[in-house]
Amino acid sequence: MTTADAGSGSSSAPAGTGADDELTRVTSDPWERQVVWWDVGFVLIVLLTATAMALGGVDGGRLWTAYAAMAVMLLAYAVWGARAARTRDQRRAAAYVVVLIAGTAVAIAQGGLATFLLFASFTQLWMLLEPPRRAVVASVALGVATTFAIAAQQGFDLPTLLEAAPQMGVAIAFSVLLGLWFATTMRRSDERARLLHELRRAQAELAESHHAAGVTSERERIAREIHDTLAQGFTSVVTQAQAATAALDRGEQGRARERLLVVEQTARDNLAEARALVAAFAPVPLQGSTLAEALRRLAERFTAETGTPVMLDVAGVTGAVGGGATGHAAADVVLLRAAQEALANVRRHAGAHAVTIRLTRDGDDGDAPDVRLEVTDDGRGLPPGQVDGLGLAGMRERVSAVGGTLAVEPGAEGGTRVEVHVPSSGGAA
Structure with missing residues (x-):
């Protein structure tokens, strides 16, 4: 499960535990919102690099070539990179990375301060590519392309290439180490968010199960109450009414009146029991x-x-x-x-x-x-x-x-x- 899954897949559930509070804290800023800051940071670095190159004395032809390369990078990010960052689609990510490495190398080859683009490029490699070994390969490819681009600034001679190679080797090593740390941290964060999300889901399922069990238990309780009170009372009413009818058939008015009085009292007791059940009071005989x-x-x-x-x-x-x-x-x-x-x-x-x-x-x-x-x-x-x-x-x-x-x-x-x-x-x- 990716960070995007953990962020967008979280569901609401009643709070009340420390795990709930922690999950709320971890997923309060979903991955989609975090990617927005990556978007803004990348655009700012490109714009700052373009401004630095313009102020750094890069001539018109080289400057416009660098601008064209950076414009292609921005367009590729809008088409592939931004969506890959949100969906973790590795096909889009790979397509964008190819453009990113080529565009960065072309811009750096024009001279000036285009190396500022490496801050964004190395970072995006580790943000977009999975598993980490792909990011390592892409970082090496970016480093090699940048080395040749720096050498191209001076006419692409061997001394310049040998001078730039160690510096870029250090940059690649630093990028790989930092990227591995970043990827490990992100995976742990993803796993933590996933586990907390599963905990929330389990809590919701458990709460639903307890609710269903409570409903069933309450229905059984009400059924017992009705059986022990109202049903027995109605049985008595029917029995006494039949006895009263039989007494009337025999002309025993006094006996029938006695049975009817019992029916009346039983009906009153049943009515009181029904009201007590509705009001959830103690049984009427014990009040x-x-x-x-x-x-x-x-x-x-x-x-x-x-x-x-x-x-x-x-x-x-x-x-x-x-x-x-x-x-x-x-x-x-x-x-x-x-x-x-x-x-x-x-x-x-x-x-x-x-x-x-x-x-x-x-x-x-x-x-x-x-x-x-x-x-x-x-x-x-x-x-x-x-x-x-x-x-x-x-x-x-x-x-x-x-x-x-x-x-x-x-x-x-x-x-x-x-x-x-x-x-x-x-x-x-």
Whole structure:
């Protein structure tokens, strides 16, 4: 990758790291803008050389020959050299270098201070030609051509040629050493810019990947929230509405009214849950109440909707600091959602006559003990296909997110036992 690639190929990405700041510094002046200064410098050197030759007493014929050579050099640079400097096109660069060496030699052969052109010529060889060995060959060619041009000023005799050769040899050696240093520095700069550009691109790809993962995770979280709240509430509404319709068909007005009251309360709770989801608040049952109180309301509502009695045992956890069972709101939410899902499975699959919800602590109170939730029923148990259903899968994800464990197994006396163990320092759900 060339400096031009590194400069023009950089893309924007959120800043925030030292590498980003360094990349911004390295590529803030792209290669195309740097080449503009090479353009200006070359034109200035040619103009200064032309002025020096005019003031140096070069006669008219030689002066105009030198001017013609320099004009051809400028034209070749405009046609080939400038574009080669920007695109690193070696064919254009080679064509321009041939004109550059010939034009420089012709101008120097006319005498005066035309040797000033060597400052630009040697530099452009190393700027344009790749790999460095081509620049070395071109530097030697330029040096040899310049030696003969200097000798031509004095009639091209052997003594003059031998006198100019050592001086030009030193110039060639200096040019090659300086050019190699310049090429090495440029390659390192190119590599550094390339690596920083790749780092920026990798950071952008990583940020995009994290964003996609975050979107997926949020969708899954919302799906679990809807499943654990709204979907269960709507299931209850449908069930109670059917029960009310059946009661009306039997002429049981009082029974139908009771079912409709449950439908109304369930719908209100669902509406509150929906508003809480939209506002990204904590679940409604835990707003302004403890986990024990929320579980009590959940048990009462389940009993009212299904007629199945629920025994709630929360002894020893009602006095938790801050009103929660675990001391962490997210872990309390996990326990509440687990209880909701367990009761939903009892409603759909168990055919149970009684349900027990037990919330206990593990260990001593003074050691911030962990919390265990058990939901057991005396029904037929979950069908095998339901073990990996959406509800239990979501429950496992929730429990795992706070560092807890979930066990679903047959009860000691039949039915199903769901056990959730959550550490008191549970993380975010």
